[in-house]
Amino acid sequence: MNIAVLSGKGGTGKTTVSTNLSIALNANYVDCDVEEPNGFLFLKPNIEDVKEVEEEYPVINKEKCVGCGMCVKACNFNALAKVKDNILVFDKLCHSCGACQYVCKFGAVEYAKRVIGKIECGTSYGLSVKQGILNIGEPMAVPVIKKLLNSIDRNELNVIDCPPGTSCNVVNTLKYSDFAVLVTEPSNFGLHDLKLAIELVKSFNIPFGVVINKDNGEDNIIKKYCRDNSIKILGTIPFNKKTAELYSRGEILYFDNQHKNIFDELVNNIREVLSWN
Known part of the structure; x- marks a missing residue:
């Protein structure tokens, strides 16, 4: 099963949720944000294999x-x-x-191949972790994303860290997904882009739930929107100094007792939603 973690916009905490959820679920981690992958900054894996990604292009004889x-x-x-x-x-x-x-x-038209990126595979905390990296200057990330996702086993449990936004990069990632976790923040921009992400996930008929990052514990606009539209809130991550300090040091939140409880609850809620579907 593939659990996709996505957000309508960048900077909401998507990778924070992805990496910690992977450890909480004891699931493989796959970073599909190939233009700017940063999950390995937190997981710090041992890289065991690197594969080049090639793309064909025409050559005129x-x-x-x-x-x-x-x-x-x-x-x-x-x-x-x-x-x-x-x-x-x-x-x-x-x-x-x-x-x-x-x-x-x-x-007169022949085809040659050129390298556009690579896939790095390794292990972290006993888990299999992979990330795609698009070469600087390359405009198309989809070939790297597809090769990365074709390399995983859907019979295993995988957490997929999606690209930000709702572009074709995200669309191609969702094609491989069985459940979606939408990460947002309690702001007008967060709500606007959350709505876009929800519409995208619904078009694939994928069950989903919402995680609110930087939550201050109040009844904010995200909670009101989810309540009014019968959308399941899977969990919240507090907006406090301790969370920011752990994140800024590149540490895994799940290894802190307070945050462990947050992600354990998130895991339980995901399993509950999946049982309904």
């Missing part, structure tokens, strides 16, 4: 190319352009769909 431009017309991603009789390739825009090669009647 100039001896065969007649400059007809059919490949350019077939590309929906503007990865090809015709300049006079030459075909230019913008490899970072290519989605490796193969359309250009398919329409070329002269066999």
Whole structure:
């Protein structure tokens, strides 16, 4: 089973919840925030394996190319352009769909591979942990995310640390998910982006619940919204100095007795929601 932890916006505490939930559940940790993975800053794993992620891109054989431009017309991603009789390739825009090669009647379109990122695998606190890392300057994270998620075993319990927001990176992550934990904060921005995340999760028909980070214990706008819309609040993380100090030192909150109780309750509530579904 894959439990996805996501948020409508960055900075809500998604990785804090993901890493601690992984330990509380004794589950594997998978960091799909490949543009800025930081779960390993807290888990501090021993890296045991590194695999490169390659992506295909077209190469024009100039001896065969007649400059007809059919490949350019077939590309929906503007990865090809015709300049006079030459075909230019913008490899970072290519989605490796193969359309250009398919329409070329002269066999002038070939494919090569380039490295766009890597996947690091290791162990931390007896758990299997993985993270994807997109190379600097690469515009498309989805190929790295897909390869990372295809490497995990859905028969095991996995906590997936999703990318922030509700972009195609998150959409491709949710395709592999069985349950969603939505992390938010009690602010107007937090509520706005939580609504976006809820609509996205509902479109996949995935059971979900909400975790409120930086909670001051009062009846805030997130609690009112969840109550009015019959949305389960799985737990809250207090807005206090101790939590901030542990986080700033890169420590696992679950190893603190006060926070252990918080995440144990979160785990129990997740199991309760799953039993309903």
